[in-house]
Amino acid sequence: MRSVFLAGAMLLAGAGAVVGGVAGAQAPATLAPAAAASSFGHYQPPKTYTSQIKQSFYVRMRDGTRLAVTVARPAVDGKPVEGRFPVIWHHTLSATQEAADGTGPRAAGFRSIPGLTDYGYVVVQVARRGNGQSFGTMRGYHERNEDADAYEMIDWLADQPWSNGIVGQYGCSNTGDAAVHAMTGGNPHLKAVFAGCFSWNKYDAMRRGGIFAQWGTGPTRSIEQDMAITPIEGDENKALLRKAAEEHQRATPLFELWKSLPYRDSWAPSVQSNFWAEGSASSYAQQMRRSGTALYVVGGWRDELRDQGLITFLNIPGTHILIGDWLHCQNDGFGLVEEAHRFFDRHLKGIDTGIDRDAPIHYFTVGTGEWRSATQWPLPQAAQTIFNITPKGLETGVAKPAPFKTSFPVDYTITCPEGGSGSTVQPCHLAGKGLSLSGKPLTAPVEVTGHGLADVWISAETPDANLFLLLEDVAPDGNIKVVTEGRLKASLRKLDKAPWALPGLPWHRAYAEDEQLLKPGEPVRLQFDLMPTSYVWAKGHKIQFTFTGSDHRERARNGNAQPAAITLISNAAHPSSVSLPIVKP
Missing domain, CATH: 3.40.50.1820 (Alpha/Beta hydrolase fold, catalytic domain)
Structure with missing residues (x-):
């Protein structure tokens, strides 16, 4: 193995960038026949060297x-x-x-x-x-x-x-x-x-x-x-x-x-x-x-x-x-x-x-x-289906859902033992932490592919609040799996037009001047997306949303955003729902 290590003021190998063309440079050749089968994820032409x-x-x-x-x-x-x-x-x-x-x-x-x-x-x-x-x-x-x-x-x-x-x-x-x-x-x-x-x-x-x-x-x-x-x-x-x-x-x-x-x-x-x-x-x-x-x-x-x-x-x-x-x-x-x-x-x-x-x-x-x-995203066959938040849990196709108002405590000491460490850290469902709302057991499998959209009203007694939303799969035996998540700081809820293309998602400019602090007990509307997924709920399982005011991954919390409780509201004046991109069978 040849060493080309050079130190101090000595000339380094190849030092000094060459701007423009280089001698002997070649453009990719006109498409030549493939040397081997070329299917997705299985491209294995013969080795030239060993x-x-x-x-x-x-x-x-x-x-x-x-x-x-x-x-x-x-x-x-x-x-x-x-x-x-x-x-x-x-x-x-x-x-x-x-x-x-x-x-x-x-x-x-x-x-x-x-x-x-x-x-x-x-x-x-x-x-x-x-x-x-x-x-x-x-x-x-x-x-x-x-x-x-x-x-x-x-x-x-x-x-x-x-x-x-x-x-x-x-x-x-x-x-x-x-x-x-x-x-x-x-x-x-x-x-x-x-x-x-x-x-x-x-x-x-x-x-x-x-x-x-x-x-x-x-x-x-x-x-x-x-x-x-x-x-x-x-x-x-x-x-x-x-x-x-x-x-x-x-x-x-x-x-x-x-x-x-x-x-x-x-x-x-x-x-x-x-x-x-x-x-x-x-x-x-x-x-x-x-x-x-x-x-x-x-x-x-x-x-x-x-x-x-x-x-x-x-x-x-x-x-x-x-x-x-x-x-x-x-x-x-x-x-x-x-x-x-x-x-x-x-x-x-x-x-x-x-x-x-x-x-x-x-x-x-x-x-x-x-x-x-x-060929495109979002998938054209994935239609956003609205899940209304009601006293009975999640309901679809309801013209005038019954009024709903529930407060849930926020626990800032939670850990997530099954969340892993390092780059594998994930959110997890913790029983009794936050507010969970589920629908009825599914009569047939349901596929969600794309980004969920939250449109909910909350209030708190503090100048700010962090709202986290977990989309979950509840099995018949009660086991709960977190599928994906979304979040929004209430004070940065102001919507704006994104300077780049988005797949139909709400966007928050989040400049300092956009901050809108909460007033005690006054409802505010939060619109945010859930990170995308492609997941199928099996027959007999339930779709569930869990709202929390904290997350085990939070770092350097802001004191303004630490309410003792958050109130989730849904009524005629403040309709709360979450929509999911459900793929038609």
Whole structure:
């Protein structure tokens, strides 16, 4: 394994971005016949190579910051294959694929994409500035310095002797965000991005409904954690790793940054930016569309960011999207690498893999065991069905439901033992916590595919309140499963027109000037969406909604939004309901 580690003022391998065309660069060829069967999730052409060779080193950016890079190349007999190949890269948290980098040790998932060297690709890991073995300080989360680094790195990758100038990128979670942000620069070498579980708009993802109740706040590591990772070749004594780790500590902690930004237009003195806007891909939608870069989105029905991928699909024409019954960045039972390979072969090698003839949406319907496809979202066959809130529970088709008014206490000490930890944290039903309303046992299976919509009236004795809504499946034996969720901070209930396409959802601008505090006992109308799902309730089961005023994932609660109780109201003047997109049989 050859080391190209260079330090100090010595020249770094390939340093200095080349702007414009590169010698030997090639556009994807006219579509050639596929080398093997090319069905969805089962693309497996024969391997061209059976081994790879890696080398790690630093590349110096425009401002002198050194980024750590690991290059994996196809090899034969322990030597890298000569020639130029398409390059796939990962703008990640370390150059050595550590377990804490965001994609985790998931078999056959994003972590396995470096194995595509067997099919004639060079695969590169780049630690983002302020992370892993790289130098620099992370300023926020997906800030424009990172995006400039991505543009420069793509130029560098296109200009290497083992590159044909055609570049793809992949990532999931924080690295999925990084991959989508790379599109905003419009680098002509970047032809395709395969990204999972990322945010379209940072505020809507991280402060959903105006409430800080997420399972994570991005990468934050101590010096000891940084020092535990594998150093770049030539730095076995970790002297440079130590210097890099010390630079990382100058970053603003992401928890503190996000806590300081309660409104969509909040200014962050720590990074001198309206950071929700700076760090959101949605702010650069026009640049993404102009880039011409092909995009494939991966999501999961049990991931907190599942709506973000579908919104991206609506705003970036030509996008493909895949959603399974998965948690964050998981792909249990599905050939994710095969699908990424099929996508990259089409856009980086010009091979007809059949993907252009596929419907752009593939989704798994929980309760059927089936993958389904669609050409548009929301599904035209999914009609919103209104469930009125009444003293008898949930009722559909009722012209004038009976008046309803019930207060429920709010418990701020709850935990969710079955909710898991880390990226698997989910909401859970806790008996006696909140207010549960269910319908009658179903006489036939019911499929809900899409976004539920809540339109409810509440009151409280405090200036604010956080309302959480769980959509649940109640089995005949009383077992309750949370299917999806929605939430809204009452003071940020004002509706506005979204600056991007949405699938028929209410949108809250949530600027500081939009705040409308509650008056004791006065009803206010809250309209918000539930995150999307595709789920079938079996015959004999019940559809249930549970309203609560707290969530075990809440962090840095606002004292104004901590009422002892919340009152849910439904009458002729204040009709409360929740609608679900029920698919016709």
